[in-house]
Amino acid sequence: MIEVKGLVKHYGSKRAVDNVSFTVRRGDILGFLGPNGAGKSTTMKMVTGFLSPTAGTALVNGHDVTRDPVAVKKQLGYLPESAPAYGEMTVEEFLGFIAETRGFRQRAEKAARINRALDLTHLQTVRTQTIETLSKGYKQRVGFAQALLHDPPALILDEPTDGLDPNQKNEVRALIKKMAAEKAVVLSTHILEEVEALCTRVIIISQGKVVVDETPEKLRARQPGARLDEIFRTLTSSEV
Amino acid sequence: MSQVTPVFKREFLGYFRSPVAYVFLIVFLMASVGLAFFVGQFFRANQASLESYFTFHPWLFLFLIPAVGMRLWSEEKRTGTVELLFTLPLTTLEAVLGKFLAAWAFLSVAILLSFPMAVTAGYLGDPDWGVIAGSYLGSILMAGSYLGVCSLTSALTKNQVISFVLSVLACLVLVLLGWSVFNGALSAVLPVWAVDLVANFSFVTHFDAFTKGIIDPKDVVFFLSLTGFTLFLNVVALER
Numbered sequence: 001m002i003e004v005k006g007l008v009k010h011y012g013s014k015r016a017v018d019n020v021s022f023t024v025r026r027g028d029i030l031g032f033l034g035p036n037g038a039g040k041s042t043t044m045k046m047v048t049g050f051l052s053p054t055a056g057t058a059l060v061n062g063h064d065v066t067r068d069p070v071a072v073k074k075q076l077g078y079l080p081e082s083a084p085a086y087g088e089m090t091v092e093e094f095l096g097f098i099a100e101t102r103g104f105r106q107r108a109e110k111a112a113r114i115n116r117a118l119d120l121t122h123l124q125t126v127r128t129q130t131i132e133t134l135s136k137g138y139k140q141r142v143g144f145a146q147a148l149l150h151d152p153p154a155l156i157l158d159e160p161t162d163g164l165d166p167n168q169k170n171e172v173r174a175l176i177k178k179m180a181a182e183k184a185v186v187l188s189t190h191i192l193e194e195v196e197a198l199c200t201r202v203i204i205i206s207q208g209k210v211v212v213d214e215t216p217e218k219l220r221a222r223q224p225g226a227r228l229d230e231i232f233r234t235l236t237s238s239e240v
Numbered sequence: 241m242s243q244v245t246p247v248f249k250r251e252f253l254g255y256f257r258s259p260v261a262y263v264f265l266i267v268f269l270m271a272s273v274g275l276a277f278f279v280g281q282f283f284r285a286n287q288a289s290l291e292s293y294f295t296f297h298p299w300l301f302l303f304l305i306p307a308v309g310m311r312l313w314s315e316e317k318r319t320g321t322v323e324l325l326f327t328l329p330l331t332t333l334e335a336v337l338g339k340f341l342a343a344w345a346f347l348s349v350a351i352l353l354s355f356p357m358a359v360t361a362g363y364l365g366d367p368d369w370g371v372i373a374g375s376y377l378g379s380i381l382m383a384g385s386y387l388g389v390c391s392l393t394s395a396l397t398k399n400q401v402i403s404f405v406l407s408v409l410a411c412l413v414l415v416l417l418g419w420s421v422f423n424g425a426l427s428a429v430l431p432v433w434a435v436d437l438v439a440n441f442s443f444v445t446h447f448d449a450f451t452k453g454i455i456d457p458k459d460v461v462f463f464l465s466l467t468g469f470t471l472f473l474n475v476v477a478l479e480r
């Protein structure tokens with residue numbers, strides 16, 4: 001479903017992403033870990049077609065993002081880091097705009113799509129509130145609703161549970177898990193327990209390079225008895 | 241190209257979601273009509289025409305259109321919504337056109353709000369309606385070219401202040417090239433054909449004909465091609 005082939009991104013002389021490759025199949029939930037500045041967001045931005053890679057490419061459902069970005073964007077639901085949205089719009093207006101650009105122009109279909117997304121993310125109570133007046137967690141949910149609206153076959157979520165309260169974190173995890181059966185999901189996170197609870201695979205990147213690509217069980221088995229954050233520290237600091 | 245519609249709709253309605261639009265419309269109206277009455281002596285000229293209203297447009301636009309244009313892309317970059325917009329299934333050209341056309345439509349509303357002045361002139365005397373229609377057309381076309389320049393400069397930075405200053409400077413050059421005082425000075429050092437060539441790139445030169453009721457295809461083409469060219473550069477700047 002998602003095939004990432006040798007992605008490289010340079011910012012000036014700095015290599016933010018250095019030859020990252022992986023594949024995500026339908027039913028997979030890939031956890032993307034790494035210290036701050038490791039290149040997680042940059043990789044996601046290249047897969048979604050927002051940034052053009054210095055080298056390499058990504059394929060989503062067979063479409064090459066460097067050749068046919070619009071086809072790739074149709075297949076993807078993307079939650080950018082810190083969930084940007086047009087603050088002066090209400091939640092419902094904003095999702096209406098997303099629905100229209102996603103091709104749902106008929107009134108009834110558009111309303112059904114918006115309602116489904118609002119239900120999934122528990123936003124019905126704030127549907128007529130302007131986004132700039134929402135709390136951080138609610139803004140995050142609007143970003144999530146926007147990514148789910150067209151029920152895409154592939155989801156890319158940059159820190160989807162960032163800023164959510166514990167109940168909502170669990171809700172979102174349950175939702176991702178439920179949907180994952182027929183989707184390919186990539187999510188980045190700094191919460192190591194989330195990876196264990198949710199992901200079928202883990203990739204750890206450090207300074208732009210993939211240092212681990214395996215199942216959470218294997219990752220844990222690297223240092224039996226150690227806490228996950230200890231394993232994470234060993235893996236990401238040995239690379240310096 | 242069907243993706244232009246949702247972007248246009250969101251942008252155009254967006255103007256009226258914030259008080260900035262109403263403030264702008266009022267300032268625009270007060271400045272344009274005020275100049276016509278107090279500097280242009282709309283009544284004392286004893287002529288049933290709107291010439292005193294339109295002659296100030298090139299100078300008025302110099303500040304008012306950058307005020308609208310500066311936020312077009314800078315704002316999207318600053319708030320991060322640009323990442324959202326460009327991961328929706330639309331091309332850069334569609335996004336540029338949608339935003340540009342919405343801003344142009346908004347400016348046209350501002351310009352046409354002065355229509356009561358035309359009605360007044362019609363009530364008090366017998367104006368040449370051809371001249372008035374031509375002037376409105378010229379003014380709207382010229383606004384499009386100013387806006388193209390401003391949209392381009394706003395794509396170059398996420399800082400609105402820089403964007404505003406760049407826009408004003410770029411537009412100032414395009415106005416001054418045809419300003420009689422500047423051309424007079426220039427003709428002291430350059431041959432006539434060179435001065436004409438320089439003046440040919442100015443807003444003022446091409447706008448003047450419209451205010452006399454002459455709709456020369458050459459002038460229409462000038463404004464439309466300048467607009468098209470700046471929008472093309474705008475796409476290039478965003479895809480860079």
Ligand SMILES: Nc1ncnc2c1ncn2[C@@H]1O[C@H](COP(=O)(O)OP(=O)(O)OP(=O)(O)O)[C@@H](O)[C@H]1O
Nearest residue numbers: 011014016034035036037038039040041042043081
């Ligand atoms: N526009 C930019 N210009 C220059 N350098 C950049 C730019 N964007 C990102 N970088 C650099 O690229 C590297 C990777 O950044 P990225 O945002 O991908 O990290 P991340 O893994 O998502 O980190 P975090 O966990 O903090 O979200 C960082 O060193 C960052 O400073």
Ligand SMILES: [Mg+2]
Nearest residue numbers: 040041042081
């Ligand atoms: Mg990040």
